[in-house]
Amino acid sequence: xxxxxxxxxxxxxxxxxxxxxxxxxxxxxxxxxxxxxxxxxxxxxxxxxxxxxxxxxxxxxxxxxxxxxxxxxxxxxxxxxxxxxxxxxxxxxxxxxxxxxxxxxxxxxxxxxxxxxxxxxxxxxxxxxxxxxxxxxxxxxxxxxxxxxxxxxxxxxxxxxxxxxxxxxxxxxxxxxxxxxxxxxxxxxxxxxxxxxxxxxxxxxxxxxxxxxxxxxxxxxxxxxxxxxxxxxxxxxxxxxxxxxxxxxxxxxxxxxxxxxxxxxxxxxxxxxxxxxxxxxxxxxxxxxxxxxxxxxxxxxxxxxxxxxxxxxxxxxxxxxxxxxxxxxxxxxxxxxxxxxxxxxxxxxxxxxxxxxxxxxxxxxxxxxxxxxxxxxxxxxxxxxxxxxxxxx
Amino acid sequence: xxxxxxxxxxxxxxxxxxxxxxxxxxxxxxxxxxxxxxxxxxxxxxxxxxxxxxxxxxxxxxxxxxxxxxxxxxxxxxxxxxxxxxxxxxxxxxxxxxxxxxxxxxxxxxxxxxxxxxxxxxxxxxxxxxxxxxxxxxxxxxxxxxxxxxxxxxxxxxxxxxxxxxxxxxxxxxxx
Amino acid sequence: xxxxxxxxxxxxxxxxxxxxxxxxxxxxxxxxxxxxxxxxxxxxxxxxxxxxxxxxxxxxxxxxxxxxxxxxxxxxxxxxxxxxxxxxxxxxxxxxxxxxxxxxxxxxxxxxxxxxxxxxxxxxxxxxxxxxxxxxxxxxxxxxxxxxxxxxxxx
Numbered sequence: 001x002x003x004x005x006x007x008x009x010x011x012x013x014x015x016x017x018x019x020x021x022x023x024x025x026x027x028x029x030x031x032x033x034x035x036x037x038x039x040x041x042x043x044x045x046x047x048x049x050x051x052x053x054x055x056x057x058x059x060x061x062x063x064x065x066x067x068x069x070x071x072x073x074x075x076x077x078x079x080x081x082x083x084x085x086x087x088x089x090x091x092x093x094x095x096x097x098x099x100x101x102x103x104x105x106x107x108x109x110x111x112x113x114x115x116x117x118x119x120x121x122x123x124x125x126x127x128x129x130x131x132x133x134x135x136x137x138x139x140x141x142x143x144x145x146x147x148x149x150x151x152x153x154x155x156x157x158x159x160x161x162x163x164x165x166x167x168x169x170x171x172x173x174x175x176x177x178x179x180x181x182x183x184x185x186x187x188x189x190x191x192x193x194x195x196x197x198x199x200x201x202x203x204x205x206x207x208x209x210x211x212x213x214x215x216x217x218x219x220x221x222x223x224x225x226x227x228x229x230x231x232x233x234x235x236x237x238x239x240x241x242x243x244x245x246x247x248x249x250x251x252x253x254x255x256x257x258x259x260x261x262x263x264x265x266x267x268x269x270x271x272x273x274x275x276x277x278x279x280x281x282x283x284x285x286x287x288x289x290x291x292x293x294x295x296x297x298x299x300x301x302x303x304x305x306x307x308x309x310x311x312x313x314x315x316x317x318x319x320x321x322x323x324x325x326x327x328x329x330x331x332x333x334x335x336x337x338x339x340x341x342x343x344x345x346x347x348x349x350x351x352x353x354x355x356x357x358x359x360x361x362x363x364x365x366x367x368x369x370x371x372x373x374x375x376x377x378x379x380x381x382x383x384x385x386x387x388x389x390x391x392x393x
Numbered sequence: 394x395x396x397x398x399x400x401x402x403x404x405x406x407x408x409x410x411x412x413x414x415x416x417x418x419x420x421x422x423x424x425x426x427x428x429x430x431x432x433x434x435x436x437x438x439x440x441x442x443x444x445x446x447x448x449x450x451x452x453x454x455x456x457x458x459x460x461x462x463x464x465x466x467x468x469x470x471x472x473x474x475x476x477x478x479x480x481x482x483x484x485x486x487x488x489x490x491x492x493x494x495x496x497x498x499x500x501x502x503x504x505x506x507x508x509x510x511x512x513x514x515x516x517x518x519x520x521x522x523x524x525x526x527x528x529x530x531x532x533x534x535x536x537x538x539x540x541x542x543x544x545x546x547x548x549x550x551x552x553x554x555x556x557x558x559x560x561x562x563x564x565x566x567x568x569x
Numbered sequence: 570x571x572x573x574x575x576x577x578x579x580x581x582x583x584x585x586x587x588x589x590x591x592x593x594x595x596x597x598x599x600x601x602x603x604x605x606x607x608x609x610x611x612x613x614x615x616x617x618x619x620x621x622x623x624x625x626x627x628x629x630x631x632x633x634x635x636x637x638x639x640x641x642x643x644x645x646x647x648x649x650x651x652x653x654x655x656x657x658x659x660x661x662x663x664x665x666x667x668x669x670x671x672x673x674x675x676x677x678x679x680x681x682x683x684x685x686x687x688x689x690x691x692x693x694x695x696x697x698x699x700x701x702x703x704x705x706x707x708x709x710x711x712x713x714x715x716x717x718x719x720x721x722x723x724x
Contacts, residue, residue, distance in 0.1 A: 022403035026412070028599040031631040035400055038637070048637040065417070065594035078637060122409070125595035128493055134590045139425045141457050141558045142523055143587065146491040151502060154485035162483070162540050187400060207486035207499065207534055220401075251463070254504050255456070258517035259483060402600055413606045413712035415596045419589045427583035435583045556583055 012239035015044030021340030033076030048078035057097035090380020094347015119342030164311035182338020189340035218340035244276030250384035265304030347378030456520035
């Protein structure tokens with residue numbers, strides 16, 4: 001396997017932790033960060049005082065309602081008196097935070113990093129957390145039209161359906177699969193046993209998007225412990241290595257993007273595959289967690305990642321290839337549709353899932369086939385950020 | 394079981410309303426400047442025209458206008474008028490307003506690719522706008538007949554135009 | 570260059586007004602914070618106490634800021650503290666001069682890690698660092714740090 005990069009220190013993940021993902025949690029942002037960090041450190045066999053860096057990710061301050069919230073909640077991760085910074089790339093943050101952690105550890109700047117992501121969307125209670133997204137639109141030529149958040153996904157979903165000839169029934173299968181998978185996830189918010197009928201009969205928000213096609217608003221936090229190679233071997237026999245990372249950004253303009261195919265993701269994935277020495281993703285990736293805030297997005301992203309031929313992801317879903325006992329399990333955790341969507345923490349939850357899957361510690365969610373290489377991916381909103389991380393046993 | 398082992402304390406809608414908490418109201422108001430390029434664009438809208446900038450190197454026409462080409466990195470200072478009609482690239486039917494209030498009749502919105510006489514553009518790089526679409530029914534959207542439908546701008550009367558995107562009332566489906 | 574000259578002849582730059590999208594934030598206090606606010610509602614100022622290292626601290630939270638163990642206890646204190654630093658404020662949020670200046674201070678308590686920020690009611694000319702103060706509660710309390718109307722000097 002050829003790779004195109006020489007890394008000074010190989011980077012391993014040795015622990016992961018999540019809070020519950022729920023519509024409203026009582027805990028403050030600092031406390032949520034602490035809970036997730038403590039669980040991750042417990043799994044790693046480390047303590048807060050062992051950590052030298054805290055790298056965190058969180059969506060805009062307007063959700064939690066605390067200015068400079070990275071600096072505020074980082075105390076919960078033991079971040080005071082240590083190297084700390086916060087990154088944000090929209091929904092892509094959850095996978096970008098471990099990427100930022102990777103470069104800090106790989107370069108030798110950090111030896112033991114705590115990677116956290118936190119979101120408390122319930123604080124923006126009046127009128128509704130969704131109102132924050134009104135400012136995502138171009139303030140000069142789009143906001144005056146009175147758009148709501150769901151237009152973005154509906155416009156893209158409809159173009160994808162039209163170009164690839166995919167029906168709403170095919171897309172609804174993803175929601176059915178993920179919500180069912182989430183029944184085995186202890187932190188899941190929206191796990192349920194539903195049918196394609198239920199999805200199609202649920203309330204139409206913005207045609208073609210129905211209520212059961214989308215993931216819920218959530219509070220939650222997630223954390224990982226990322227260490228350099230020499231440290232990893234001291235703490236565990238089973239470190240999971242970061243084999244590749246990639247990130248890319250597409251245009252903000254509606255008129256400058258291919259809506260039916262995520263070009264930004266192909267570029268991010270290529271960057272990660274080159275680093276990991278992967279030439280045939282469909283064969284060489286054993287399990288994947290692409291970002292699924294909407295059910296059609298799982299299909300969209302599978303194609304962008306090269307895990308399915310263009311426009312064919314829906315067929316793979318129909319054939320059961322993406323189930324936990326299939327040839328290419330996709331979103332065994334239940335994804336955002338099943339577990340919940342606290343913006344930054346959701347992506348990190350996916351990385352944690354791949355970590356547990358590769359270690360064989362995913363309990364009832366463990367996929368049937370043996371897994372060595374896994375991939376987690378996240379995506380950011382209107383601005384079309386794609387972030388990818390590849391983990392290997 | 395202590396709280397951290399569970400991983401958090403969920404609250405129901407009712408519990409959230411009743412529990413002791415602090416409520417504060419922010420007070421931020423913004424005044425956005427349109428800048429130079431958009432101001433010319435809005436002045437064009439006020440006069441009933443859709444105008445954009447033009448890159449001599451790659452030939453791309455930008456509506457909404459840009460003052461530099463993001464592909465060639467050159468400054469753009471040439472303006473060109475584009476037609477106020479074109480075709481629908483994608484469209485959806487929204488049942489909710491921006492404030493998440495349910496609407497009685499769905500509002501149809503979409504991305505419109507605007508015509509430039511003598512030029513063709515790809516389906517993912519073109520001069521165009523996000524706007525309301527009128528004269529289309531919910532069934533036109535569901536059946537996907539709306540894709541590639543030809544539409545023309547319905548302008549507000551000139552004395553009502555203020556120089557913003559709402560000077561165009563909507564893009565109306567041209568009935569053949 | 571020619572572009573700039575052409576644009577400068579434009580006599581109107583368009584502006585658009587817009588507002589913050591959230592009307593109000595509702596901040597929950599966490600499991601320990603909620604009990605602390607309830608104590609304030611009853612006219613008691615309490616501190617949080619770490620289960621593991623015994624540190625008593627303010628403001629209260631679910632974890633100890635020193636050893637990061639879980640916290641589940643609250644303890645009452647007398648409320649008598651001292652001023653660690655203060656500032657006299659003459660202008661309000663909107664930049665208008667107030668009729669009476671307001672004094673804000675960082676108030677610490679003996680043996681307690683941390684402290685709280687609150688108002689102090691006294692003559693600005695007499696206030697000094699180290700001054701001993703005690704809380705004065707409002708008659709109608711609702712479970713907020715504002716239930717303490719101010720701290721006043723102990724004679």
